[in-house]
Amino acid sequence: xxxxxxxxxxxxxxxxxxxxxxxxxxxxxxxxxxxxxxxxxxxxxxxxxxxxxxxxxxxxxxxxxxxxxxxxxxxxxxxxxxxxxxxxxxxxxxxxxxxxxxxxxxxxxxxxxxxxxxxxxxxxxxxxxxxxxxxxxxxxxxxxxxxxxxxxxxxxxxxxxxxxxxxxx
Numbered sequence: 001x002x003x004x005x006x007x008x009x010x011x012x013x014x015x016x017x018x019x020x021x022x023x024x025x026x027x028x029x030x031x032x033x034x035x036x037x038x039x040x041x042x043x044x045x046x047x048x049x050x051x052x053x054x055x056x057x058x059x060x061x062x063x064x065x066x067x068x069x070x071x072x073x074x075x076x077x078x079x080x081x082x083x084x085x086x087x088x089x090x091x092x093x094x095x096x097x098x099x100x101x102x103x104x105x106x107x108x109x110x111x112x113x114x115x116x117x118x119x120x121x122x123x124x125x126x127x128x129x130x131x132x133x134x135x136x137x138x139x140x141x142x143x144x145x146x147x148x149x150x151x152x153x154x155x156x157x158x159x160x161x162x163x164x165x166x167x168x169x
Contacts (some may be wrong), residue, residue: 028080028090030065030111037062039078039092046074050099058094058116068116070096070107084119084139084147085110085168091119093137102127103152106136119147119168126152129161140165 025040038061046054056073070076073096081091087110094107105122123136129152140146143165150163 026078026080028091028092030060030090030092031062032087032089032111035062037065039080041075041078043073048099056094056096058092065111066115068109070094072096072098074098081108081137083137084108084137086145092116095125104115104137108137120149120166123149123151124153124162126159128152128159132161134161134163 013036015143027036027038029035030039031042033096041056041058041060044055045052045058053071055069055071056075056076057067057069058078059067073094075094076094079093079095081093083089084091089111092109094109096104096107098104103124103126106125107122108119109116110119120137125136128148129136136150137146140148146165146167148163149166150161153160153162
């Protein structure tokens with residue numbers, strides 16, 4: 001029941017944010033050519049108990065954009081993060097689903113000449129962060145070329161949510 005409530009809150013909150021999350025597909029200009037593409041996910045070799053390979057692949061409607069894989073993910077939500085690093089391309093966020101824990105890292109990807117690469121290190125999040133509507137990454141409105149990272153951590157026998165400004169390339 002708790003997982004259902006958390007999932008419902010997360011999905012509802014995503015509709016209220018500038019970033020739009022979707023379990024199925026998102027639209028954006030991921031290669032910067034001025035044409036919108038769709039990104040969508042497929043899960044391979046994973047059952048309801050997260051037994052198997054549990055790889056989730058992000059594919060694109062434009063077959064010239066290489067797919068990428070996130071391991072240990074039984075599906076997840078995709079987010080169009082906009083152009084976080086000012087390179088003219090929309091960046092992608094991926095929040096993987098898993099069967100056993102409320103701790104999950106949020107992944108951000110940007111398209112380079114050689115394929116998808118992490119924009120920043122994986123951002124540890126706890127479901128309480130999502131319940132408080134504290135999205136893991138957004139542009140820093142006060143510093144050009146920076147993003148605000150909001151993360152969860154276990155500190156002083158409690159879950160603490162903190163934010164910091166980080167430079168992106």
